[in-house]
Amino acid sequence: MDFQKILNTIEDELSHKEVFGEVASYIPELAKVDPKKFGMYLYCVNKGEYQMGDSLEKFSIQSISKVFTLSIGMKLLGEDLWKRVHVEPSGDPFNSLTQLEYECGIPRNPFINAGALVVADILVSNLDDPKAELLKFVRKVSGNEEIDYDPNIAASEKSTGYRNYAMVYYMKALGNIKNEVEPILDFYFHQCSLAMSCKDLAHAFMIYANQGKIPDTGETILSTKKIKRINSLMQTCGFYDEAGEFSFEVGLPGKSGVGGGIVAIHPEQYSVAVWSPILNKKGNSELGMAALEKLTTMTGLSIF
């Protein structure tokens, strides 16, 4: 299949498409990004690599980082992790406190903010230097030692992150947070600030498409069982309140971030990352969704 031609077609058809959403603005620093940016990177299990547009430019990966921290948390705790966060789709906007109140402090899944904050708490409990460890993990799976946090983004998140503070304090009241609030949120705001390119993300997510192994080295990062769990979670919970729509339109497990990035994987076929900062009403990249839908339509590859 001529993947490069497909990516070129996607670029041609979508880069002039009228979009109606807006760049994320609740984090001041994020609002500064150029809304015209558009890039895509496809990395195949057979090692073919294809790209278009701004695929090498770094952007703020935001919630995509939740897949990395969950992976580390699963390595640390194994099945015990699921005592502190559930695996069911949310059915509520991504920052709902109501759901949390109803379910006694156990978040619905690790990809809503509450769940990611519990995972952050777990990493803070179990790692000497969680920020350094996360960086080490991400650099390794993406094969790029240059990847780093963006301190401006992290500071900007902190300055307006009241809702996340509320959520951590609330779960602490309900007994599901073990550490002090500040180190958890410092870690969380940093993980969201990770700056990566589409290429970095496609490489990093190859472990989820490739049964847990880094293709170049063959090193096993996660067991196939853990990979299956993470992929299943990305399928049912990776897109806030649009998981069902994405599951149908694209038909692949994936994860989006408010920075405008989306990564998706087709097990044993490829991983793919796309970036366009303008978001639809549900908080997912408008062009990113369209690009992935075109990709699976044109390749005919979907898990369904």
Added chain:
Amino acid sequence: MDFQKILNTIEDELSHKEVFGEVASYIPELAKVDPKKFGMYLYCVNKGEYQMGDSLEKFSIQSISKVFTLSIGMKLLGEDLWKRVHVEPSGDPFNSLTQLEYECGIPRNPFINAGALVVADILVSNLDDPKAELLKFVRKVSGNEEIDYDPNIAASEKSTGYRNYAMVYYMKALGNIKNEVEPILDFYFHQCSLAMSCKDLAHAFMIYANQGKIPDTGETILSTKKIKRINSLMQTCGFYDEAGEFSFEVGLPGKSGVGGGIVAIHPEQYSVAVWSPILNKKGNSELGMAALEKLTTMTGLSIF
């Protein structure tokens, strides 16, 4: 792969397993079933068929019927159907009125009761004799002209179906029900009462595994796009509040019913039906879930 051996192993290992749940009792007639029943039927795209236990005995398919009515509804209305029912996972128990109130009468998806009742309303609006048409559809896709409604079950559902009446009246108040309440519920209680065996279900669901076609005749029942949508919905919403868990443990699109039946499909590989009446706390067949988990583990086949 020796599917028969795998089914035999599943039967051996699970038929003596201690189970802790109970047979569904909210419908009096359902409570009469023998809790020891256990059967499984696997039907491959390459036409291999394998079975064990009570695989030829009919049982009440209950919510599994929602996949059939949705299929007919999609044939009737196409994309317009999605104006009246959403495609997102529920995140709430399967009969929640709260969700409905919050979302102004548009059910979260067609597999929660509210959604299935809207689909029933659509069929009542668009078909002269919806009960006859449903029977015709099910007999055709399963290749069994003997399939019929169980009038005792239908009557039993009606006698205790107050919550369903509440839901239809509530959606009528909110403008999302077009017909009188009685014909909708008469149709709905009948669809739930359909009596089918594991073999019938495995055959009927082959269209979802086989790109919309009946293998024996090659006849196309649904377009591949509609099949993808239905499979995606079964993946994210097919198991009440246990969709995430099933998606991980089994890794296949599927649908369960409180009669103890579960059907799942592996696209382009097989469809499989299992029946055991004892339900877990989430309302899914306890042995059925375990049997499908074993099947995907032993075959190594999963969509993730």
Added chain:
Amino acid sequence: MDFQKILNTIEDELSHKEVFGEVASYIPELAKVDPKKFGMYLYCVNKGEYQMGDSLEKFSIQSISKVFTLSIGMKLLGEDLWKRVHVEPSGDPFNSLTQLEYECGIPRNPFINAGALVVADILVSNLDDPKAELLKFVRKVSGNEEIDYDPNIAASEKSTGYRNYAMVYYMKALGNIKNEVEPILDFYFHQCSLAMSCKDLAHAFMIYANQGKIPDTGETILSTKKIKRINSLMQTCGFYDEAGEFSFEVGLPGKSGVGGGIVAIHPEQYSVAVWSPILNKKGNSELGMAALEKLTTMTGLSIF
């Protein structure tokens, strides 16, 4: 105190006041009322009677009837009534199913619709002819044998009362409704259709201001304990989601209806009824609220 002068002042000041709300329209028949109607009737424990405007014209009392049915229900069941309906303010719009779901079918109080429907169920269970008995009660306490149901209003309520059907079926599912649905709703739609004038209402509510006794005859209708309970409920729950505001602005126990009527009582002083069909956003008569606020300000009489 010159009550007549006060009523005249209220009429002068308010009858030309610009109002921004609308007449209730969800019941088609109610929408036909002349929005300019405005009347008030004050009936003192010392037997003085004062009136202004359309105080003798009958209108649909709607939810005000809930006070009468509650009074009958308390006479029938005594304290046992409180096992089936609570006495706490609602905190939610008057027709919320969410609250009901959260509290397992026990309505928050007898003045939200759900609570009044449970009271209706109780009357249907305990009276041979509940419609006749209610009429008998209302005619007696108001001293007007002409009072009757308005069959057009009752039929109009029934034709659009889907939400009330939903509520009764839902509570039946939860075990808090004992009779068939139709007779309960037939009774309920009739009670709401009672046509009474401000004079009728002021007379009828005198029992709540006068320790349970009809002034003219001295006959005791309700014990002082029951009167205290009903007055306390009118104080905390009589005005949908505006109970707190009314409790402050007016400072009297009272009950409003979407027909534009409001009745309030000052224990051991007077009962007062006002009618103006235009409703504010919370569903209470806009001029009625203002008139009662003026009354208590000008008389200096308030329970606080």
Added chain:
Amino acid sequence: MDFQKILNTIEDELSHKEVFGEVASYIPELAKVDPKKFGMYLYCVNKGEYQMGDSLEKFSIQSISKVFTLSIGMKLLGEDLWKRVHVEPSGDPFNSLTQLEYECGIPRNPFINAGALVVADILVSNLDDPKAELLKFVRKVSGNEEIDYDPNIAASEKSTGYRNYAMVYYMKALGNIKNEVEPILDFYFHQCSLAMSCKDLAHAFMIYANQGKIPDTGETILSTKKIKRINSLMQTCGFYDEAGEFSFEVGLPGKSGVGGGIVAIHPEQYSVAVWSPILNKKGNSELGMAALEKLTTMTGLSIF
């Protein structure tokens, strides 16, 4: 009326009554109180004073302090205060975040925790030294210069006050908190720690029974309009989720605290404070409720 005899009877009848609740334990320091404590103090507008039991012993007034801070807030902001907190009963447990989410950060009333925290924010914004000002206010209205905060209680509240932190951060996210979180909570935990006796509270609350004036000096602390508002709020919202029950059983405006104190007033008659640390399931003093119910029954004085 022989109030002293009535108080003696209440002491006799209730001090040996079996109680089933427990002392508040969520604040460690509160759990240390002797559960047998029982005192009551009645202060009449005509200056008669009556007491029994431990009426002169100080205890932690907790939520009763919300009436004082609301009074100061109303003096500072007048009607503008109601833009930031509503006046409707809650209908949900006293610490519900759901309600807050549903109503966009505006608490239902100033006596639920969220509302009191907004009032605390207002005091922090408008007073140079809010802790000193509150002390000054309370000492003045109670006529006792010895009243002070209990630093152990304040520290104990802070150490476990995660839910309050969550609430403040959440309302800050929603735009209804203007200051930094720490000074607000420091003030709030101090206000809750105020140590006062039944005598102190009965004296302090006399301003609400006496049209805003201190009886001894005749000084006006609050306008009659503000007094009416506060009394109305105490009537409808003073007892968490038991406001309706208290309104009926006692029939007076009042406020309770988890320290086991309750204050109630009968406008133009008396103020009364009672203390017994064992709480019922709704979080109100079990004997305190019973004592006030006896008082109004025996005196025949109730606002209804």
